[in-house]
Amino acid sequence: MSGFPFSACRAVQRALWDYxxxxxxxxxxxxxERHLPTCAACRSELESVRRTQALLAxxxxxxxxxxxxxxxxxxxxxxxxxxxxxxxxxxxxxPTVAVVSVGGARRYSRSSGIGGWLPSVAYSGGIAALLVVxxxxxxLLLPRRAAEKxxxxxxSVRARSGPPASLSGNASARPSAPTRNMHPVAPAPEATDxxxxxDDYSTASGSEANPYLIxxxxxxxxxxxxxxxxxxVKKRSRSSLPRWQGRIAxxxxxxxxxxRAESAARDEGKLHFxxxxxxxxxxxxxRVEENQNENLLDSITPVSQGGDTSERFVMGALTPxxxxxxxPY
Amino acid sequence: MLAQHSDxxxxxxxxxxxxxxxGWLYARYARQVYRFSYHMLGDADDADDVKQDTFLKAYQxxxxxxxxxxxxxxxxxxxxxxCRDRLKSRAxxxxxxxxxxxxxxxxxxxxxxxxPAATLERKDLHDTVHRVLGGLPEPQRLLIVLRDIEGLNYxxxxxxxxxxVSSVKLRLFRARRGFRDRIESLLKVR
Numbered sequence: 001m002s003g004f005p006f007s008a009c010r011a012v013q014r015a016l017w018d019y020x021x022x023x024x025x026x027x028x029x030x031x032x033e034r035h036l037p038t039c040a041a042c043r044s045e046l047e048s049v050r051r052t053q054a055l056l057a058x059x060x061x062x063x064x065x066x067x068x069x070x071x072x073x074x075x076x077x078x079x080x081x082x083x084x085x086x087x088x089x090x091x092x093x094x095p096t097v098a099v100v101s102v103g104g105a106r107r108y109s110r111s112s113g114i115g116g117w118l119p120s121v122a123y124s125g126g127i128a129a130l131l132v133v134x135x136x137x138x139x140l141l142l143p144r145r146a147a148e149k150x151x152x153x154x155x156s157v158r159a160r161s162g163p164p165a166s167l168s169g170n171a172s173a174r175p176s177a178p179t180r181n182m183h184p185v186a187p188a189p190e191a192t193d194x195x196x197x198x199d200d201y202s203t204a205s206g207s208e209a210n211p212y213l214i215x216x217x218x219x220x221x222x223x224x225x226x227x228x229x230x231x232x233v234k235k236r237s238r239s240s241l242p243r244w245q246g247r248i249a250x251x252x253x254x255x256x257x258x259x260r261a262e263s264a265a266r267d268e269g270k271l272h273f274x275x276x277x278x279x280x281x282x283x284x285x286x287r288v289e290e291n292q293n294e295n296l297l298d299s300i301t302p303v304s305q306g307g308d309t310s311e312r313f314v315m316g317a318l319t320p321x322x323x324x325x326x327x328p329y
Numbered sequence: 330m331l332a333q334h335s336d337x338x339x340x341x342x343x344x345x346x347x348x349x350x351x352g353w354l355y356a357r358y359a360r361q362v363y364r365f366s367y368h369m370l371g372d373a374d375d376a377d378d379v380k381q382d383t384f385l386k387a388y389q390x391x392x393x394x395x396x397x398x399x400x401x402x403x404x405x406x407x408x409x410x411x412c413r414d415r416l417k418s419r420a421x422x423x424x425x426x427x428x429x430x431x432x433x434x435x436x437x438x439x440x441x442x443x444x445p446a447a448t449l450e451r452k453d454l455h456d457t458v459h460r461v462l463g464g465l466p467e468p469q470r471l472l473i474v475l476r477d478i479e480g481l482n483y484x485x486x487x488x489x490x491x492x493x494v495s496s497v498k499l500r501l502f503r504a505r506r507g508f509r510d511r512i513e514s515l516l517k518v519r
Contacts, residue, residue, distance in 0.1 A: 014498075014502050017502070017505055048509055048513055049505075049509065051512075051513075052505070052508065052509040052512055052513075053477075055454065055458050055512060056458065056473075056477050056478065058454050058455070058458070059454065059455055059458040059459065059478070060477075060478050062454070062455035064363075064364055064367040064368070064373065064376070065367070065373040067359065067360065067363040067373070067376070067377055067380060068377045070377065070380075070381055071352060071355055071356070071359075073381065074355065074381050074384055074385065075348060075352065077381070077385055078348060078351070078385065078388055079348075081385070082385070082388055082389050
């Protein structure tokens, strides 16, 4: 009785309960009536089902103990414990209002009507307006950046050795910084040195590594070019300098020019200026007036020079800058 | 007057805070909820408590009732959840000791005669079946109460349980078999 040896018996026994209740449709009813005469186990099962159903029917006919008539008690609880529907609705709306006031991104599904989706639309519109303003601002800034680029000195330095020793103790041990060459420099005939590690510094911080480059090129430029360079651009270029070099470039342009001329004369052949723009015809180096630069040069007299490294003071700088022997300086 | 209106109309009035309309719903469905709870819990006082809690929760949740099932099914579902919670708390307190009670009833029925059906009818058949029901696992008891005592159809049971009709049929078959095996074993002992 407890086992189902055959799949047919299993299907019939599943249908026996409804068969005993006369609830089977034609197809299952025919299957059961065809199977029962041939299977004693299923007939026994049917008898057991009928007994159980009789017990349940008797149980169903016996009513349970009468319930308490507690409507008044329930009404009292409803009045005391459950807030009025209007208050409940207001309470349910509170989270929606709070969330929208903060971000507006979330919307509760319960909130219906225009109050439900309007904050989201306003939020989306605000985001779209911000995007449009950002795009317009970027477009407006593009020409300005181009002007700044064109106004920036287009000089780069090609040197045999690495950066100044003050930036890295050993030039060969310096990790290769990513090249950020804003102005690719075509190799000039006189600047075909193999090692150009300084390019990273001279271009990335073209103006950071050597303040001379900016001041020299700007001073050498015609007046019309200098007029194109707005004060803001100049300020930006200076602000990109290290602080101590920027102070020199801002306050003592004459001293810088004089020192540049002096060092160019001393290190002739080691420093190469490469320019994208055609240089003015035979632009003479800045004139160095000995009487003007005498005091200045006294203050920057090299401390020592010779051997593998040379050491000297940059004008106004307290920190000595060390260069390798093959440095263009 | 309210008896002439449909459940939807009365529900709309209940959502507006009409306690009179909710009282009509209570009068219409309270007895069924109580009976269901009584069959599930086996105790009239607990069934009364569950009935009241069921209508309290129903009144609170009435705005969220979307009408995907009938109000009767919805109330039975709430009552079933409350009964389940109460049974769990009973199990934690070890207050539900139905199996020994069934054994006691077996001991009593041994001396009552040969015809089991007549004996059960004479000796408080209601109480015996009730205890057998109480000895079933709660899911099986719920199915037998819903189908064979309360008379819900398969679709309504599926709505209460949140499953498919075919799943209801399979589970109900197993529940009935478990119930019948317990009853049969009881009768065989006698």
